[in-house]
Amino acid sequence: MKLTFLGTGAGEGYPGFWCTCPHCAYARQHGGKNVRGYSAASIDGQVLLDCGPTAFPNASRFGVDLTQVHTLLMTHPHEDHLLPLQLLWRAADDSAMSLPFEKMTQRGGARFTPIQPLHVYGNSFTREAFARAYSPELMEKNRLTFTLVHEGESFTSHGYRVTPVRGNHVKPGFAHSYIIEKDGRSLLYALDSGSFDADQMALLAEHTYNLVVMEGTYGINDAGDMNHMSLKRNLAMLDFFRQKGCCAPDFRFYLTHMSPHWCPPHDQYEPAVSGLGLSVAWDGLEIEV
Numbered sequence: 699m700k701l702t703f704l705g706t707g708a709g710e711g712y713p714g715f716w717c718t719c720p721h722c723a724y725a726r727q728h729g730g731k732n733v734r735g736y737s738a739a740s741i742d743g744q745v746l747l748d749c750g751p752t753a754f755p756n757a758s759r760f761g762v763d764l765t766q767v768h769t770l771l772m773t774h775p776h777e778d779h780l781l782p783l784q785l786l787w788r789a790a791d792d793s794a795m796s797l798p799f800e801k802m803t804q805r806g807g808a809r810f811t812p813i814q815p816l817h818v819y820g821n822s823f824t825r826e827a828f829a830r831a832y833s834p835e836l837m838e839k840n841r842l843t844f845t846l847v848h849e850g851e852s853f854t855s856h857g858y859r860v861t862p863v864r865g866n867h868v869k870p871g872f873a874h875s876y877i878i879e880k881d882g883r884s885l886l887y888a889l890d891s892g893s894f895d896a897d898q899m900a901l902l903a904e905h906t907y908n909l910v911v912m913e914g915t916y917g918i919n920d921a922g923d924m925n926h927m928s929l930k931r932n933l934a935m936l937d938f939f940r941q942k943g944c945c946a947p948d949f950r951f952y953l954t955h956m957s958p959h960w961c962p963p964h965d966q967y968e969p970a971v972s973g974l975g976l977s978v979a980w981d982g983l984e985i986e987v
């Protein structure tokens with residue numbers, strides 16, 4: 699599996715849209731890996747993990763062809779992770795796809811390329827957000843289906859085995875992380891997870907991981923509430939995986955969903971955590987799992 703980060707920032711933006719603090723000012727001045735879009739990712743150009751406001755523009759920047767995507771795994775429905783508008787551009791007159799391009803474009807539409815149906819998986823809160831954004835007719839028109847997930851109940855989508863894990867962001871079950879397995883390789887994508895309850899820690903301990911991607915939103919702020927992970931909690935999770943024998947020989951642990959007010963700019967934060975067994979992701983980073 700190849701994971702591509704389509705964004706690695708938190709909700710307020712990185713740099714913060716309305717902020718000129720030292721972290722935000724540094725990111726604006728230096729650019730590069732220090733500037734982050736909203737957190738999202740792609741696996742093999744076929745699976746999307748969230749679809750916030752910058753996910754699709756960044757997919758174009760980083761060479762991810764969205765016409766090949768068949769599965770969307772939603773962690774939760776907060777606006778920095780879900781922008782329903784972008785899925786509306788899937789609509790088109792599929793009966794015109796066999797026409798010459800010049801004839802096809804006379805019909806109008808948002809696309810002139812055949813696409814696969816998109817199977818969306820998410821929890822009940824995400825299902826409610828989709829129901830508000832899309833009528834059944836729009837779901838059909840945009841070739842969307844929605845399947846409700848339940849923690850610990852694995853499912854398979856196009857050869858990817860997926861196991862949802864309940865988090866504690868906002869309230870228990872508002873956000874779900876995902877264990878994704880294919881061809882003997884395994885990754886955990888844990889965004890806006892907050893803390894994990896004991897039963898979900900036991901579920902996590904049942905697997906061996908080649909890659910863990912985890913939100914590190916609160917960074918060096920250990921006083922933050924339990925809605926998000928901090929560096930201290932990230933390190934506790936790393937210790938947990940090591941103690942439970944969950945780490946494959948090539949195990950890697952990447953932080954994402956960086957907030958500019960608790961996570962220093964990439965240029966400073968990456969060297970600070972690299973000696974602790976962690977790495978900091980950046981927009982456009984590709985990892986072979």
